Amino acid sequence: MKVFIVPPNSLILYDLVERFGHEPLSVMKAIRERVTDLEIDSPPLNVTPEDVKKGLKYAGVEVPSGIRGRLALWGPLIDQAEAAIVMEDPPYSFGCVGCYRTNEMVKYLLRKKRIPILEVPYPEDEEGAKRMVSEIKEFLEGLK
Amino acid sequence: MIKIAQLSCGSEYSGVQGEIERAATAVGAKMVSPDIDLEEVDKSVEKFGFSPTSPQLRLLIARGVALTEGRYDADAVFITSCFRCAEGALVRNEIRRYIQNHSRMPVVTYSFTERTKAGQMLTRMEALVTIVSRKELLARERQVGLTLGIDSGSSTTKAMVMRDNEILGKYWLPTGEVLSSASEAVDHALSEAGVSLNEIEGIGVTGYGRYIIGKKMGAKLIQEELTVNSKGAVWLADRQKGEATIIDIGGMDNKAITVRDGIPDNFTMGGICAGASGRFLELVAKRLKIEITELGQLADKGNYRKVNMNSYCSIFGIQDLVTSLAEGMSVEDVASAACHSVAEQVFEQQLQEIDIRQPVIQVGGTSLISGMVTAMSDVLGQRPIVPAMSQYIGSVGAALLASGFIEGGR
Numbered sequence: 001m002k003v004f005i006v007p008p009n010s011l012i013l014y015d016l017v018e019r020f021g022h023e024p025l026s027v028m029k030a031i032r033e034r035v036t037d038l039e040i041d042s043p044p045l046n047v048t049p050e051d052v053k054k055g056l057k058y059a060g061v062e063v064p065s066g067i068r069g070r071l072a073l074w075g076p077l078i079d080q081a082e083a084a085i086v087m088e089d090p091p092y093s094f095g096c097v098g099c100y101r102t103n104e105m106v107k108y109l110l111r112k113k114r115i116p117i118l119e120v121p122y123p124e125d126e127e128g129a130k131r132m133v134s135e136i137k138e139f140l141e142g143l144k
Numbered sequence: 145m146i147k148i149a150q151l152s153c154g155s156e157y158s159g160v161q162g163e164i165e166r167a168a169t170a171v172g173a174k175m176v177s178p179d180i181d182l183e184e185v186d187k188s189v190e191k192f193g194f195s196p197t198s199p200q201l202r203l204l205i206a207r208g209v210a211l212t213e214g215r216y217d218a219d220a221v222f223i224t225s226c227f228r229c230a231e232g233a234l235v236r237n238e239i240r241r242y243i244q245n246h247s248r249m250p251v252v253t254y255s256f257t258e259r260t261k262a263g264q265m266l267t268r269m270e271a272l273v274t275i276v277s278r279k280e281l282l283a284r285e286r287q288v289g290l291t292l293g294i295d296s297g298s299s300t301t302k303a304m305v306m307r308d309n310e311i312l313g314k315y316w317l318p319t320g321e322v323l324s325s326a327s328e329a330v331d332h333a334l335s336e337a338g339v340s341l342n343e344i345e346g347i348g349v350t351g352y353g354r355y356i357i358g359k360k361m362g363a364k365l366i367q368e369e370l371t372v373n374s375k376g377a378v379w380l381a382d383r384q385k386g387e388a389t390i391i392d393i394g395g396m397d398n399k400a401i402t403v404r405d406g407i408p409d410n411f412t413m414g415g416i417c418a419g420a421s422g423r424f425l426e427l428v429a430k431r432l433k434i435e436i437t438e439l440g441q442l443a444d445k446g447n448y449r450k451v452n453m454n455s456y457c458s459i460f461g462i463q464d465l466v467t468s469l470a471e472g473m474s475v476e477d478v479a480s481a482a483c484h485s486v487a488e489q490v491f492e493q494q495l496q497e498i499d500i501r502q503p504v505i506q507v508g509g510t511s512l513i514s515g516m517v518t519a520m521s522d523v524l525g526q527r528p529i530v531p532a533m534s535q536y537i538g539s540v541g542a543a544l545l546a547s548g549f550i551e552g553g554r
Contacts, residue, residue: 038150038152038155038156038161038177039152039153039154039155039156039157039200039203040199040200040203041199041200042156046159046162047156047157047158047159048159049158049159049160049258049259050159051159052157052158052159052258053258062228063228064154064226064227064228064229064232065154065157065158065159065160065226065227065256065257065258066153066154066155066157066158066225066226066229066232067154067157067226067229068158068258069154069156069157069158069159069258070157073157091182092182092185092199092203093182096199098153098154098157098198098199098200098203099153099154099157099198099199099200100196100197100198100199100231101198101229101231
């Protein structure tokens with residue numbers, strides 16, 4: 001199944017989805033220790049004003065352009081999603097879309113699709129991490 | 145190469161990052177992005193005191209804090225975020241204040257949409273570069289020698305001849321064809337001064353037509369109007385030392401500039417709609433069938449509160465005017481409302497992006513319209529200083545700064 005992950009650039013979630021036999025819907029980007037890009041989640045392609053207009057499918061013209069530009073990238077992937085894993089409150093290094101309002105909208109668009117969604121908190125310790133992996137494993141296996 | 149630190153949120157996803165970089169390159173600057181450790185972000189946000197939810201805005205704050213602590217080297221700062229983002233607007237303004245309170249770097253703020261193009265940012269970028277690269281020139285307080293200043297504005301062209309800090313001749317006329325308008329203004333100013341062009345030791349040009357005129361006349365100074373007008377305003381108002389705020393409402397755009405010793409350290413520039421400029425007042429005068437020079441006195445006799453007018457869009461503003469006249473409102477009340485509408489827009493859009501410092505100096509062509517000064521007084525709660533010849537700020541500033549190129553050993 002096609003599984004959308006939040007944050008959409010999380011390497012760990014991407015790997016887990018692939019490992020358990022599903023297709024992760026994500027645009028990957030190497031996460032570096034130091035932030036040298038202009039944006040914490042610099043887009044993987046050159047976003048043009050035309051791309052930003054495509055975001056109008058997901059949010060109206062009164063919505064800031066940065067949100068519409070992000071939704072122009074993530075929106076089509078959400079459209080394809082058959083399931084989703086949402087990590088709550090991860091640190092930036094785990095993956096991030098940079099804009100909290102976009103985060104809220106992405107999660108809302110996923111919930112609106114009424115597809116299976118697993119919402120997991122970011123683990124605080126090793127035990128929590130194990131629990132998270134086990135929950136994700138169970139969720140993904142249940143999708144088969 | 146002048147390094148302009150970019151503190152931003154949403155620029156890449158809005159498709160405008162390339163435009164920002166193009167604007168910087170065009171004025172000989174380079175946008176740089178302060179690199180910081182991810183671990184620093186939360187610490188910097190805590191230190192700053194405002195904790196936004198968006199990670200990109202938290203990063204923006206961390207970058208700003210790093211700049212003020214000298215952990216990253218830059219000459220000027222460009223703070224920008226998406227238009228209509230409330231959180232972005234709050235952070236943009238507060239980090240601008242923080243940087244100004246903790247450093248002497250010139251700062252400019254800007255909110256963009258996906259339609260923002262390099263040209264819209266060019267004058268702002270050029271001003272940042274001028275402030276950094278021409279510090280000594282901008283510190284000049286006295287005009288020396290015989291110089292000519294030309295201000296090729298969107299509505300009017302002004303020329304001024306100065307000798308040893310005295311005005312010898314001046315002239316202005318409505319801008320038509322750029323070169324011929326400049327030529328006519330120069331001829332009249334030279335004639336009034338009683339000198340010939342051959343005697344002029346240095347020419348300075350500012351305003352929209354500065355490049356074409358500057359090249360044609362072999363100007364020693366071709367400089368954007370933000371810095372030039374600031375110098376002209378403090379010279380005319382005799383406020384060269386200390387702090388001041390300059391409100392310059394011109395024919396096509398408006399500017400709010402804070403200065404220290406005559407050198408700008410923060411400025412905003414409007415121009416999205418003619419509704420906040422002298423152009424709207426020209427439309428109003430035309431519709432009222434009066435000369436623009438009569439509008440101010442009429443407005444002073446009217447009561448703007450009687451008329452509902454908001455010229456955020458000049459077309460809708462004129463619609464309001466037509467409706468009000470049809471409802472039987474007096475020409476005086478409508479003229480007053482038109483002036484107030486422009487003043488309120490400048491207050492709401494420009495003056496919210498800078499911190500007003502005393503005294504406030506009102507200049508530009510619209511400062512000759514007394515109703516416009518009254519309207520600004522109302523929204524500011526104080527009467528601004530309007531120096532004599534306040535429409536000549538650009539040409540005075542250009543003549544003053546041009547003398548910096550001829551002085552040599554003097």
